[in-house]
Amino acid sequence: MKKLINDAEQVVVESLEGLALAHPDIIETHQEPLIVTRSAGTVKERGRVGLISGGGSGHEPLHAGFVGRGMLDAAVPGPVFTSPTPDPIMAATSFADQGAGVVYIVKNYTGDVLNFDTAAELAEMEDIEVEQVLVDDDVAVEDSTFTAGRRGVAGTVLVEKVAGASAERGDDLQTVARLARTAAKNVRSMGVALSACTVPHVGKPSFELGENEVECGVGIHGEPGCERIPMASADEITDILFDRVAQDLGLRAGESVVALVNGMGGTPSSELYIVYRRVAQRLAELGVEDIRPMVGNYVTSLEMRGVSVTLMRLDEELAELIDAPAHTIAWTRDSASS
Amino acid sequence: MKKLINDAEQVVVESLEGLALAHPDIIETHQEPLIVTRSAGTVKERGRVGLISGGGSGHEPLHAGFVGRGMLDAAVPGPVFTSPTPDPIMAATSFADQGAGVVYIVKNYTGDVLNFDTAAELAEMEDIEVEQVLVDDDVAVEDSTFTAGRRGVAGTVLVEKVAGASAERGDDLQTVARLARTAAKNVRSMGVALSACTVPHVGKPSFELGENEVECGVGIHGEPGCERIPMASADEITDILFDRVAQDLGLRAGESVVALVNGMGGTPSSELYIVYRRVAQRLAELGVEDIRPMVGNYVTSLEMRGVSVTLMRLDEELAELIDAPAHTIAWTRDSASS
Numbered sequence: 211m212k213k214l215i216n217d218a219e220q221v222v223v224e225s226l227e228g229l230a231l232a233h234p235d236i237i238e239t240h241q242e243p244l245i246v247t248r249s250a251g252t253v254k255e256r257g258r259v260g261l262i263s264g265g266g267s268g269h270e271p272l273h274a275g276f277v278g279r280g281m282l283d284a285a286v287p288g289p290v291f292t293s294p295t296p297d298p299i300m301a302a303t304s305f306a307d308q309g310a311g312v313v314y315i316v317k318n319y320t321g322d323v324l325n326f327d328t329a330a331e332l333a334e335m336e337d338i339e340v341e342q343v344l345v346d347d348d349v350a351v352e353d354s355t356f357t358a359g360r361r362g363v364a365g366t367v368l369v370e371k372v373a374g375a376s377a378e379r380g381d382d383l384q385t386v387a388r389l390a391r392t393a394a395k396n397v398r399s400m401g402v403a404l405s406a407c408t409v410p411h412v413g414k415p416s417f418e419l420g421e422n423e424v425e426c427g428v429g430i431h432g433e434p435g436c437e438r439i440p441m442a443s444a445d446e447i448t449d450i451l452f453d454r455v456a457q458d459l460g461l462r463a464g465e466s467v468v469a470l471v472n473g474m475g476g477t478p479s480s481e482l483y484i485v486y487r488r489v490a491q492r493l494a495e496l497g498v499e500d501i502r503p504m505v506g507n508y509v510t511s512l513e514m515r516g517v518s519v520t521l522m523r524l525d526e527e528l529a530e531l532i533d534a535p536a537h538t539i540a541w542t543r544d545s546a547s548s
Numbered sequence: 549m550k551k552l553i554n555d556a557e558q559v560v561v562e563s564l565e566g567l568a569l570a571h572p573d574i575i576e577t578h579q580e581p582l583i584v585t586r587s588a589g590t591v592k593e594r595g596r597v598g599l600i601s602g603g604g605s606g607h608e609p610l611h612a613g614f615v616g617r618g619m620l621d622a623a624v625p626g627p628v629f630t631s632p633t634p635d636p637i638m639a640a641t642s643f644a645d646q647g648a649g650v651v652y653i654v655k656n657y658t659g660d661v662l663n664f665d666t667a668a669e670l671a672e673m674e675d676i677e678v679e680q681v682l683v684d685d686d687v688a689v690e691d692s693t694f695t696a697g698r699r700g701v702a703g704t705v706l707v708e709k710v711a712g713a714s715a716e717r718g719d720d721l722q723t724v725a726r727l728a729r730t731a732a733k734n735v736r737s738m739g740v741a742l743s744a745c746t747v748p749h750v751g752k753p754s755f756e757l758g759e760n761e762v763e764c765g766v767g768i769h770g771e772p773g774c775e776r777i778p779m780a781s782a783d784e785i786t787d788i789l790f791d792r793v794a795q796d797l798g799l800r801a802g803e804s805v806v807a808l809v810n811g812m813g814g815t816p817s818s819e820l821y822i823v824y825r826r827v828a829q830r831l832a833e834l835g836v837e838d839i840r841p842m843v844g845n846y847v848t849s850l851e852m853r854g855v856s857v858t859l860m861r862l863d864e865e866l867a868e869l870i871d872a873p874a875h876t877i878a879w880t881r882d883s884a885s886s
Binding site: 214217221225229231232267268270271405447481483484485487504505517 | 562571779
């Protein structure tokens with residue numbers, strides 16, 4: 211295993227130290243418990259709804275990269291590919307609470323669901339009202355290694371954007387939660403892996419793929435997908451992903467979408483844009499012309515080579531929230547460009 | 549070779565098609581000759597100095613990702629790791645010319661130098677005044693596979709930012725060129741590779757590294773560096789890069805810098821931030837406290853795993869230009885955050 215790390219047990223702490231050193235105007239990292247919050251100058255005012263998310267590390271920039279104005283108040287990073295415990299989730303909740311309640315955005319993995327549930331109970335004991343929103347956008351498999359039901363993957367970023375914009379403009383707890391659930395209900399994703407990743411403290415690749423094989427429907431922890439297929443062209447692979455995602459979403463001509471082509475961490479930008487080119491062609495064929503494109507590394511699996519395709523159906527209200535200003539490490543949109 | 553491509557010969561064209569489809573508000577892609585320009589709404593007004601750059605593809609987001617307000621007017625992408633010919637450079641020159649001359653930013657590779665020189669001659673024949681600025685920031689080797697003198701690597705992005713901001717605010721040709729040269733003179737870089745990349749039309753890795761080996765001082769085309777060393781910790785590797793770069797730059801206490809930790813394409817974000825953490829520690833030890841941090845994939849080598857460290861010394865004028873607003877695909881800074 212060759213990695214630019216010092217100690218397999220310190221990867222999360224040291225990389226978050228680096229993150230805080232690089233972006234002091236946006237975020238702060240707190241130790242014991244380990245959470246990432248907005249920096250002092252960007253904390254929400256009293257009376258605004260708080261918004262947090264979290265989960266195992268290794269999916270950077272998710273979630274810490276989406277802390278900041280217009281998105282999350284705090285992120286709770288667990289160990290690599292392992293849910294954070296209720297303690298740091300509760301610390302993030304206390305930070306985010308401005309007296310108007312806190313929304314949790316939770317990716318559907320058994321550990322995350324359990325730990326965010328426990329934290330929500332702790333919060334209620336401290337009179338902080340919590341609403342939980344589950345994201346389960348991965349259409350590849352119904353149940354998987356770590357999940358009852360569908361997994362939460364790259365669509366999570368879009369749910370965080372919608373909820374974040376809603377909370378930032380001053381919507382109340384029920385409204386922020388309702389809009390986040392509407393976003394979650396209208397987003398679907400699926401991915402493929404061309405190579406596995408290596409979890410630092412494990413030290414060997416999480417699975418083996420043959421020289422000509424692709425893991426189709428792979429999870430963001432390297433969980434098996436729906437099928438192992440022979441390597442094919444970018445267009446053929448994109449079509450498999452697009453068909454499954456668009457059909458499951460029931461996408462129709464004339465609708466508006468976010469089209470997110472997400473790199474898994476080790477995929478060159480040029481390949482992501484070749485995939486986006488095909489997604490755009492397929493959307494045009496389907497009669498979908500109002501597209502908000504996003505191409506890049508948003509929800510990764512360490513150095514995995516692969517890609518996922520996410521589509522989110524937008525109504526007018528969701529579109530406005532996706533277009534709203536944001537200032538985070540990995541999603542910045544100023545008011546002029548929206 | 550597993551890649552998300554359709555045809556090894558069409559990688560550049562298809563990925564640029566995707567780029568244009570994803571960012572129609574920022575750039576346009578033109579075929580025959582193949583160039584990337586600002587989109588219609590963002591073209592500079594008459595009388596402003598034009599700014600172009602280009603070179604072999606495979607280093608995305610360089611250069612097309614830095615076309616837009618506050619940076620380049622056009623980019624000229626050659627085939628993967630191969631210089632563009634004078635024809636497209638001349639087309640980009642004509643696009644960028646608003647009657648006040650055009651600055652070329654050229655990375656120091658024999659092919660690029662030759663082709664940009666020829667294009668400059670063609671431009672002079674059409675009465676377009678051209679100033680060329682050479683970037684040779686790589687301190688690893690003095691001459692290399694494709695270079696007489698030092699290679700131009702990640703520091704190029706910072707030179708493009710300085711020159712772009714100068715041109716955008718209305719400086720004349722000599723001033724834009726002078727500031728770009730000052731930037732180029734004050735920037736140094738060095739990188740390491742943990743794995744090689746595979747050029748699509750070649751189909752096999754550009755070099756072989758042992759399970760425990762690192763190519764120290766690697767070039768952005770996988771050219772050999774100064775030394776092949778055993779794998780070491782992130783801090784040890786960062787120290788090698790930092791020492792060489794800071795010493796060559798003659799960096800001293802109290803100075804201001806841009807500190808760019810650049811991913812080579814296949815490196816997870818968490819590893820880049822672990823490297824940045826060490827760079828920040830070393831700068832603090834040196835007494836350098838005014839730091840503009842940048843961490844991410846700026847000048848890549850396809851899916852290569854590795855990192856480079858770039859330092860640019862800033863005086864007040866360079867700092868102002870680095871902080872100026874920009875709106876490109878890979879470098880966006882609004883006026884509020886500067």
